[in-house]
Amino acid sequence: MDEKIILKSLKSGSREALALLWQEQSGHVLNLSFKMLKDRDQAEDILMDVFVQVPTAIQKFRGESALSTWLYRLTVNACLMKLRKEKRHDELEKEHLDSIVEEALGSKEAEADVDAELLTMGLNALPAETRSMLWLKDAEDLDIKDLTEIYHMPSGTIKARLSRARHFVRDFLTRKQKNA
């Protein structure tokens, strides 16, 4: 169904439209929240919270971005609020990556033969917001414009954080492979 029609139906309170949105987006929303919170139950809670607030929040949505982008923004905000509420400051440390020096960064080849578990560990070592950013960009294939809307950050900042995050993950994988 056309996204405009879904949006119109959602604004009029259609449960069918919400069910359709659930079918298309619930998996993406769940995986994003799971990547941010690293907890299956909490991720499910966030998924349900997001969809429960959709009928109310959609009234303020002007349709300037894709519905999926808007849902990701709701999800990221809900996860960050949960992390703040639980005082998981280590997950929120935004400047954590700035301490990484370029010389210590790993190579792109490091991930070529790496298993999924190690890659998840590398991803999980990042702060939550950067982790979600990298996930949305590289796993969900969102573009920089979408990310600027989700995180309310300039594209330059997004690009810089993505670059540092990738270097960090690759460096993590290199070190783990060397130690193995």
Place this chain on the structure above:
Amino acid sequence: MHDSIDFSKVERIAPRADSWDKVCKRLDIAEKAKVLRFRIYSAIPLAASFALVAFSLLLSSVDAIETSAISTQQVASAQQESSTELYSWYGELGESESDELETLDNSQTLTYLLKEDKK
């Protein structure tokens, strides 16, 4: 993008089977609460107008009570005045040619006669 990390091997999870039902239940509860809230809010002006009517009725009945209280006071004062007059007449009895019995009301005369009879 060349620089991207390949996350295709990373396992993706799917929502639990009952998650959508839970969402629907929560939405139903929220809608019911919304209807209830609307009913409560619409009942407030109705209750306020009932209270206003009741209050004005109460005020008018209080006015009536006050009016009856005033008339009771007036009666008491009138009785007091008549008894003063009676005592005055009784004190002056025999001091003039006429006992001015005709100037007293019939009731006052009767009261006087009853008192005399008791003596």
